[in-house]
Amino acid sequence: MAASTQTAQQVQELADDKYKYGFVTDIESETAPKGLNEDTVRFISAKKNEPEWLLAWRLKAFRHWLTMAEPTWAKVGFPEIDYQDSYYYSAPKGSDDGPKSLEDIDPELLATYEKLGIPLREQEFLAGVAVDAVFDSVSVATTFKSKLEEVGVIFCPISEALEKCPDLVKKYLGTVVPYTDNKHATLNSAVFTDGSFVYIPPGVRCPMELSTYFRINAKNTGQFERTLIIADKESYVSYLEGCTAPMRDENQLHAAVVELVALDDAEIKYSTVQNWYPGDENGKGGIYNFVTKRGACRGRNSKISWTQVETGSAITWKYPSCILQGDNSVGEFYSIAITNNCQQADTGTKMIHLGRNTTSKIISKGISAGRANQTYRGLVRMSPKAEGARNFTQCDSLLIGNECGAHTVPYIESKNKTAIVEHEATTSTISEDQMFYLRQRGIPPEAAVALVVNGFCREVLQQLPMEFAVEAQKLVGISLEGSVG
Amino acid sequence: MSKKKAKKMLEIKNLHVSVDGTEILKGLDLSVNPGEMHAIMGPNGSGKSTLSHVIAGRDGYEITGGRIIFQGEDLTGMAPEVRAAKGIFLAFQYPVEIPGVANTTFLKEALNAIRRFKGEGELDAMQFVKMMRAKTKELGISDDMLKRAVNVGFSGGEKKRNEVLQMAVLNPTLAILDETDSGLDIDALKIVAEGVNKLRSPQRSMLIITHYQRLLDYIVPDKVHVLAHGKIQRTGGKELALELEEKGYAEFDEAAA
Ligand SMILES: Nc1ncnc2c1ncn2[C@@H]1O[C@H](COP(=O)(O)OP(=O)(O)OP(=O)(O)O)[C@@H](O)[C@H]1O
Ligand SMILES: [Mg+2]
Numbered sequence: 035m036a037a038s039t040q041t042a043q044q045v046q047e048l049a050d051d052k053y054k055y056g057f058v059t060d061i062e063s064e065t066a067p068k069g070l071n072e073d074t075v076r077f078i079s080a081k082k083n084e085p086e087w088l089l090a091w092r093l094k095a096f097r098h099w100l101t102m103a104e105p106t107w108a109k110v111g112f113p114e115i116d117y118q119d120s121y122y123y124s125a126p127k128g129s130d131d132g133p134k135s136l137e138d139i140d141p142e143l144l145a146t147y148e149k150l151g152i153p154l155r156e157q158e159f160l161a162g163v164a165v166d167a168v169f170d171s172v173s174v175a176t177t178f179k180s181k182l183e184e185v186g187v188i189f190c191p192i193s194e195a196l197e198k199c200p201d202l203v204k205k206y207l208g209t210v211v212p213y214t215d216n217k218h219a220t221l222n223s224a225v226f227t228d229g230s231f232v233y234i235p236p237g238v239r240c241p242m243e244l245s246t247y248f249r250i251n252a253k254n255t256g257q258f259e260r261t262l263i264i265a266d267k268e269s270y271v272s273y274l275e276g277c278t279a280p281m282r283d284e285n286q287l288h289a290a291v292v293e294l295v296a297l298d299d300a301e302i303k304y305s306t307v308q309n310w311y312p313g314d315e316n317g318k319g320g321i322y323n324f325v326t327k328r329g330a331c332r333g334r335n336s337k338i339s340w341t342q343v344e345t346g347s348a349i350t351w352k353y354p355s356c357i358l359q360g361d362n363s364v365g366e367f368y369s370i371a372i373t374n375n376c377q378q379a380d381t382g383t384k385m386i387h388l389g390r391n392t393t394s395k396i397i398s399k400g401i402s403a404g405r406a407n408q409t410y411r412g413l414v415r416m417s418p419k420a421e422g423a424r425n426f427t428q429c430d431s432l433l434i435g436n437e438c439g440a441h442t443v444p445y446i447e448s449k450n451k452t453a454i455v456e457h458e459a460t461t462s463t464i465s466e467d468q469m470f471y472l473r474q475r476g477i478p479p480e481a482a483v484a485l486v487v488n489g490f491c492r493e494v495l496q497q498l499p500m501e502f503a504v505e506a507q508k509l510v511g512i513s514l515e516g517s518v519g
Numbered sequence: 520m521s522k523k524k525a526k527k528m529l530e531i532k533n534l535h536v537s538v539d540g541t542e543i544l545k546g547l548d549l550s551v552n553p554g555e556m557h558a559i560m561g562p563n564g565s566g567k568s569t570l571s572h573v574i575a576g577r578d579g580y581e582i583t584g585g586r587i588i589f590q591g592e593d594l595t596g597m598a599p600e601v602r603a604a605k606g607i608f609l610a611f612q613y614p615v616e617i618p619g620v621a622n623t624t625f626l627k628e629a630l631n632a633i634r635r636f637k638g639e640g641e642l643d644a645m646q647f648v649k650m651m652r653a654k655t656k657e658l659g660i661s662d663d664m665l666k667r668a669v670n671v672g673f674s675g676g677e678k679k680r681n682e683v684l685q686m687a688v689l690n691p692t693l694a695i696l697d698e699t700d701s702g703l704d705i706d707a708l709k710i711v712a713e714g715v716n717k718l719r720s721p722q723r724s725m726l727i728i729t730h731y732q733r734l735l736d737y738i739v740p741d742k743v744h745v746l747a748h749g750k751i752q753r754t755g756g757k758e759l760a761l762e763l764e765e766k767g768y769a770e771f772d773e774a775a776a
Contacts, residue, residue: 470577471615475629475685476603476636485628489619489668 069118072096075224078123082193082227085200088207095213095223102217108380109409109441110349112322120287122225122258178242187271188233189244192260195231202233206264210293210330210357218289218351219326222258226291229259234269234300243499245274261292265300267333272303272499288347290325298333298360303341305498306354307506310346315375315404320348327354328384331363331392339366340383341497343506348377353411355384358392358423365394368494372487372510373406373438382412382443387420387453396427399491402438409441416453423453431461432490434483462490484511526591528553528693528724529574535584536566536573543569545749546585551693554721558735559728560760561746562768567728568612570746571695574726575609576602589693603629604636606692610682610699612728617669622681623651625669626688633689654687658714675702683714694718695726700734712737732760747771 067074075096079089104115182189188199195203213223230246246261265271275292288310294302304327313320323346329338340354350373356365367383385394398410414425431440442459464486472482488495488510498506529551536544543566551557561567573580574587576599587594594602617625631641642650655665658680670678679699686694696715700708715725715738727738735743735757743759745752745768752771753759 465615466578467615468617470572470575470599471611472617472625472629473599474575474603474609475625475689476600476633477629478600478632481628481632485620485625486617489617492619
């Protein structure tokens with residue numbers, strides 16, 4: 035019918051995303067020799083002055099990695115990755131000694147972050163948000179450090195944590211995501227470069243939002259950051275991660291690992307706004323975002339809440355999960371995934387209920403436009419001891435145009451009769467009625483689509499820290515629009 | 520009338536419209552002057568909503584002949600949002616739900632889009648709230664209804680009142696009300712009619728599509744048209760509505776046969 039073709043076409047026009055973060059910073063960098071072997075691993079470890087145990091761990095991971103096959107169960111397709119054709123370490127020249135005071139940072143770098151909307155000069159940044167900025171393989175700045183130290187919060191690059199509090203790192207690193215977990219996580223264990231470390235001492239409510247901003251700049255470089263967050267008893271922290279990369283024709287690999295540990299009565303709220311370069315409208319270029327994120331609710335009454343807004347990347351492969359070990363612990367997963375043009379996403383979560391009366395909630399909103407394909411893949415497992423455990427899952431898909439796809443794959447394994455698992459799923463489109471109604475009120479098509487999509491995502495957007503909700507709302511619009519800039 | 524002869528508000532000439540190859544409007548003529556209120560009546564399926572959609576520029580209708588002139592300008596090919604910005608408003612027979620979008624957010628977005636188009640500055644949050652407060656009070660619309668998602672879970676009557684609220688906020692030059700009276704209880708009907716009457720002005724025209732002459736007791740039209748078989752079959756004054764109520768539309772079937 036004429037009407038629907040026209041709407042599809044309209045939406046297609048809107049769907050041609052203009053990626054405004056696609057610039058390249060011209061900065062001299064120091065890189066490891068191309069390719070991947072034990073020497074690469076040793077190079078990275080030496081660069082970071084790491085203790086012996088960590089090098090040994092990395093090498094163990096590397097050797098294991100050589101024996102592993104690529105995970106194949108996800109519904110994504112891409113040519114085989116040539117791991118030898120990439121650089122595994124790239125750092126702006128002169129960053130050897132880790133982040134220093136802002137005066138010492140290359141002005142080019144400061145300008146880059148400003149352009150990205152992340153000014154690193156504290157007085158200019160949103161009050162109440164501390165930022166760790168990771169540029170390619172190293173952290174270039176961490177703000178508000180002293181203020182956090184006053185209350186005993188440690189927030190620094192993981193390489194710095196290895197000097198400051200090696201015992202904490204050693205105690206927790208790899209305990210949530212073991213180095214054998216999956217091929218991408220294993221690679222990360224071998225070659226991870228930087229990432230953030232957070233420790234919240236017992237009884238402390240972290241006085242500000244913590245945030246890490248990841249930026250891939252160098253060509254042919256993978257980014258392998260590793261984040262470790264530990265919330266000690268009765269503590270609370272809210273953490274946000276953002277990411278962008280330049281527009282490049284070749285695909286770049288981003289294989290990160292995030293481990294969260296919440297002890298008794300502790301709460302971690304982890305939010306992600308992922309806007310890696312998605313490739314062009316024909317699927318050329320873009321980031322392969324193969325990320326392993328997992329949180330362990332080790333303590334009683336602990337809580338881990340994942341919120342993600344995934345708008346970028348050529349391929350997203352990501353399942354932020356919760357292991358609900360402590361009795362009464364709570365896991366939450368709120369997700370918005372937007373795929374457009376040729377983007378592919380296979381994302382979801384795993385809620386592993388081990389303790390009694392553990393509860394989990396999954397709210398997933400998938401939006402697909404253009405020729406994009408996405409899958410929600412979720413596992414809810416009730417173990418035999420998960421007496422009285424409960425899960426509620428809601429998966430909603432919104433299709434824009436008729437060439438895109440959305441799939442929902444919920445796995446439920448229940449080994450406890452008292453556990454309750456509920457699953458609801460819907461698929462909808464932006465109807466012509468809605469488009470006409472909004473346009474009749476004077477709202478142009480691209481703004482109308484953004485409005486409907488934002489409405490569709492509302493439940494998840496509400497979960498984001500206020501400072502970022504507005505930004506994310508705009509991003510949701512932009513990633514579907516193209517004309518709004 | 521001033522000495523300068525005012526332009527026609529709306530002039531439709533020999534309009535032919537098809538949907539999916541079926542002709543629905545078959546040479547419709549209609550002429551509305553500024554400040555006039557016209558009622559359009561006619562049997563179910565005669566094309567009243569089709570006419571309103573075509574004036575507002577909805578996709579999916581094929582205009583096979585004729586023209587629609589609004590304030591001297593041919594509307595052919597003009598996007599719906601541009602028509603809206605130029606002052607055309609349609610109160611929908613079936614208002615559409617927009618889940619998750621608060622009614623106020625929607626209204627503010629609409630108002631500011633139109634203001635931007637006209638080169639007027641956007642209203643800030645404070646100005647907007649202040650203006651809304653006055654309008655909602657007049658129409659008996661609760662704050663709760665403003666916070667809720669657009670039309671989601673609204674009762675039939677609430678939806679219609681919400682349409683009139685939007686009209687009051689957007690302040691159109693030509694308002695088309697498609698069965699805004701259907702589904703309203705007596706009190707709501709009075710409130711809506713008052714709201715509409717308040718908007719009556721020498722610069723504004725209205726097309727009121729209705730099945731009930733009851734509404735026309737409150738909103739007295741300058742003209743009443745009968746739309747049947749794709750054409751305006753008869754035009755008269757308020758008394759025509761009374762006559763239709765009594766006799767129905769049988770007469771027009773014979774005329775067409
Ligand atoms: N999209 C469409 N596809 C096919 N037929 C349509 C479509 N839209 C309208 N029609 C047909 O056009 C005719 C006119 O419909 P329209 O809604 O304009 O009538 P109406 O006068 O508003 O009726 P009512 O009084 O019931 O509201 C009807 O026969 C209807 O079935
Ligand atoms: Mg109708």
